[in-house]
Amino acid sequence: MSNQTIDTDAALELASLLCSRLCHDLLSPVGALSNGLELLTEEKDPAMRQRCFELLEQSARTSADKLKFFRLAFGAAGGFGESIPTAEPKALIDALVAGKDRLTIHWQVGADALPKPAVKTLLNLSLIAIEALVRGGTVDIAAEVRADGGRHLAEIVVRAAGPRIAFDDTIGQALEARLPTSELSSRTAPAAMLAAIAARLGGQLQYARSDDALVMGAVLPVG
Numbered sequence: 001m002s003n004q005t006i007d008t009d010a011a012l013e014l015a016s017l018l019c020s021r022l023c024h025d026l027l028s029p030v031g032a033l034s035n036g037l038e039l040l041t042e043e044k045d046p047a048m049r050q051r052c053f054e055l056l057e058q059s060a061r062t063s064a065d066k067l068k069f070f071r072l073a074f075g076a077a078g079g080f081g082e083s084i085p086t087a088e089p090k091a092l093i094d095a096l097v098a099g100k101d102r103l104t105i106h107w108q109v110g111a112d113a114l115p116k117p118a119v120k121t122l123l124n125l126s127l128i129a130i131e132a133l134v135r136g137g138t139v140d141i142a143a144e145v146r147a148d149g150g151r152h153l154a155e156i157v158v159r160a161a162g163p164r165i166a167f168d169d170t171i172g173q174a175l176e177a178r179l180p181t182s183e184l185s186s187r188t189a190p191a192a193m194l195a196a197i198a199a200r201l202g203g204q205l206q207y208a209r210s211d212d213a214l215v216m217g218a219v220l221p222v223g
Helices: 004-042 044-073 086-098 116-134 167-177 187-203
Strands: 083-085 102-107 113-115 135-150 151-161 205-210 212-223
Touching: 004 044, 004 187, 044 086, 044 116, 083 086, 083 116, 086 102, 086 116, 113 116, 116 135, 116 151, 116 187, 116 212, 167 187, 167 205, 187 205, 187 212
Parallel strands: 102 135
Antiparallel strands: 083 113, 135 151, 151 212, 205 212
């Protein structure tokens, strides 16, 4: 079997797992929409019908926010150029954590725009950090583009700090491209995608974990 066939099989498996992850994350808000519509057809009380409309609006907004996030985090993100204003990923992440009172996001972004691969990396590292804070905490997100000799590098750092860090070692292995494709899951697929992006660009990913903090970083060549 040729290396090209092996690479194609791995790419297809990764794409399938990313689709599974997308479906999993959308199942809850879309299911809530379906349930809300069913209740609305049966409910006659005006106050309860108004409550149903509010729940439907909330579920629709959550579904739309997640679709917008994953469109850029996982997909080709058509409609954007090679450089994306940093206000875009900031808005997507802020929307993703809206209503999560135990989570606080701090931003330190020193660039008006970032290359699309850097934005994908920022979004997915932030998603991993948010999911690691099962009991709440703080996510610090920093990004900049700096000159390094005759080239430019996009640097991204995401730090999650809280009373309990839920970070499976397989996610770290996937970030470092140490997890075999046969052992990937929908949970580790985003990290594996980032490792593939970094390898293609000649960049680096790294992470460090303690009992109350998770720090992940990326350095990606620009252009």
